[in-house]
Amino acid sequence: MRLGEVERLRGELSEFVADVFASLPRWDQRRWGGCYLRGLMLDGRRKSIQPMAERLPDGNMQALQQFVNQSPWDPLLVRRRIAERLCEAIRPEVWVVDDVSFPKCGTASVGVTRQYCGALGKRANCQVAVSVHAATDTASCPLEWELFLPEEWAADRVRRQRAGVPDGVEHLSKGRLALGLLDRLAGQGLTVPVIVADAGYGRSVSFRLELECRGWSYVMAVDPKEVARPAAAEPYQPAYGGLGPPTLPRYRESAQPLTSFVTPNTAFEQVVWRQGSKGRMTSRFAVIEVRPSGKEACRTAQEQAGGRNRWNGVLPLRTLLVEQPEDADELGYWMTNLPAIVTAAQAFLTLRRLDPKAHTPA
Incomplete structure (x- = not known):
């Protein structure tokens, strides 16, 4: 969107920010949260802090950097409110479990390694996030996502410290990450519709069985x-031979x-x-x-x-x-x-x- 288009929506955006960022404890956090949102909506290939701050008339690189990286607020509460609003708006018929990849040139970003990159359709240097999307025939929107941490990252203490990976974050399979996201959404009281996924998840029998144990389709x-x-x-019951434990069906x-x-x-x-x-x-x-x-x-x-x-x-x-x-x-x-x-x-x-x-x- 162009700057003028975003500015015309400023009143509606203010109402949206007041709702989804209501859990933030300070007014300045909510203010810079709204500014960051407008920066994401503006046209421009790069969505990092510096170029977004330069595009915004009230942009402040230091303040936005602090809001994203250092300010003490819980993103899970914000994502929870967004998920509630999205489900109310589109009334999803399915939840889609999927991988989302982010191509990277360097190796310093958390979780970057050479792996299959869906955005490029080949193996490449990238980050991968596990995501859950609400979907209908006409709409799709993200409800939850979490960055996948490869094993090589989990075992490299120096690399973790440089990238700021908390000590409690460990390597988990994508299936375990997906189950955690689904459990989190269900724990918010959202109705779980039919869950769909490609073979990256479906080929795991244990993943399907975990869904069944939770009563999900x-x-x-x-x-x-x-x-x-x-x-x-x-099945049939073989005759017992008289030695050892009973035969099984x-x-x-x-x-x-x-x-x-x-x-x-x-x-x-x-x-x-x-x-x-x-x-x-x-x-x-x-x-x-x-x-x-x-x-x-x-x-x-x-x-x-x-x-x-x-x-x-x-x-x-x-x-x-x-x-x-x-x-x-x-x-x-x-x-x-x-x-x-x-x-x-x-x-x-x-x-x-x-x-x-x-x-x-x-």
Whole structure:
């Protein structure tokens, strides 16, 4: 936005700042919080303190630097109020768990390392944040995010001290970070809708199981090599041989990769979800019931049954969604704990909200 456009909105921005920065204890903090917000809204490629202060008529580099880096205020309280306002405004139909990358030239910024950078589509020097976005067919906005700290940073005490990383901050997997963000949002009293994510999170069976333990629904891309059994498969109890502990229930059929569940007879349903600039946007979906059978799925089933010897051997049913795009040779595989009565059209519209290009923290 141009300076004049931002200035015309100053009254509305003042009301917004008074609301979201109400937790800040001092008036000068709230003042510079509003100034920083206007700086972010102004046109300009660089959004660091110095160039923003130079663009603003009331900009003060030292004051803005202190507000961002040294002033003692809790950002979590501000982000909590923003999340509440955003959910009230757009009424999200899904929450999207995703990575957001920030390309960097140097190595001094916290968490910078050579890793996959989604913004560039390749491995590069960057920071990565784990984020949760509220999304509908027409809107997407960030609710929570946290910077990922690679292992090499966690073990380098000198590097941590130079960058100002607190002693209590440790390396956590992206899945654990995502669960922490989701728990934080749910703890604020926000209603948790269906959670969607790409295979970076969905291939982790333990991550999906953690969501189930919390009573949340999900639709997630999975690795086609993940193994499962057909919905009709039933365990049997082998005869006891008289020696050692009792035998446990088992399946006669071996677990198979998800790709084996798609055959020439698989029924795909054509779905059209909207008119795009180059014509109708379509794809084809199949809905298949399976029983995920990896080690983690079996171990969790045993734990939920009260122990290994109390488990009846039955693995829970889950719904496998298979996408056959018209313009791609490979199939897409998605797992959900929603019932199979969810139609292919509904499932597809849910997945279309998982658009990585739409999810970038402000």
